[in-house]
Amino acid sequence: MKLVKFAAAFAAAAGMLAVGTTGASAESTLEIVKKRDILRCQVGKPSPGFYNLDAQGNWYGSDVAVCQAIAAAVLGDKNKLEIQSVSTQARFTAMANGESDVLSRTTTWTLLRDTQLGLDFTAINFYDGQGFMVPKGSGIKSALELKGATVCVLTGTTTELNLADYNRKNNLKIQAVTFEDNNVRDDTYLQGGCDAITNDKSGLASSKAKFANPGEHVILPETISKEPLGPVVRQNDSQWMDIVKWTVYALINAEELGINSKNVDEMRKNPPNPSVGRMLGAEGNLEKGLGLSKDWAYNVIKQVGNYGEVYEAYMGGGKLGIGIDRAGSPNALWTQGGLQYSPPFR
């Protein structure tokens, strides 16, 4: 019995090795993207804030901005981009089978996803947590009042798992009503098909923003989970991993250094300090190991903006924003009491 187990474990390890070897000899994602001259970036179904379509059919949003930033870093042009809108259920498969070069779509970093799907999480561009939304008219003030309630939830998500945990922990006897499509989930809730919706709190703000009467719905105060969201790449491609990770950090570091889309030209011409000069390629050679051009970070900031500009535009108070306060939240810069922190550019 022991021997059989050992043999199976060995075969599994050998299998993993074989995958690793094939991966290493195959064309890298950077080579594929450069040859194609287009980045294939996966987002979800249109949701205000993260990824949405304007009247001309152009994608915009905070997760789209990450796609654009990677295209600007790698190909010098944020528009060299094919946005792929994929359902929540199919998101990891579309990555694993090579359809998408990168996934940038409200996806929570968890241990199992990081270790069992052939994928790697790169960096956290939004710190979130799960909550509940109810109609104001229900008078419900706390998630603990949801005893015996029906709750609408997307399937294949951490949301579904956390709801089950919260239900069990607090003995609420909640009945989950599961959906594959976020619009069907929202419509069902609006028509009274469930007492509450549960999702990442940013996702709730996103749904609320598109409702006809947002003021008739309230997000309850409880945050029942940690949902660190960020882009995902295929594993065993560490150069591509580095590119995506450092592109996210370029957005954050630029804000920390006071570089934005308006002043980046002046900052590159006359860097006020060595950190700015290095980041914008005016000195040093930070681009070498990434396999990118000297102006990769300049292109990101010039064409997309820094983290704060992107946040304000889509998640914050901008015209297209969904009004999530940044000050005092984990998404503030670490210098302002938040968790957004870039390792040094040197």
Ligand SMILES: N[C@@H](CCC(=O)N[C@@H](CS)C(=O)NCC(=O)O)C(=O)O
């Ligand atoms: N962060 C959770 C939840 C993800 C989730 O449900 N995101 C919503 C955000 S509104 C979504 O993707 N909606 C668009 C879609 O269904 O494609 C996870 O990674 O499982």
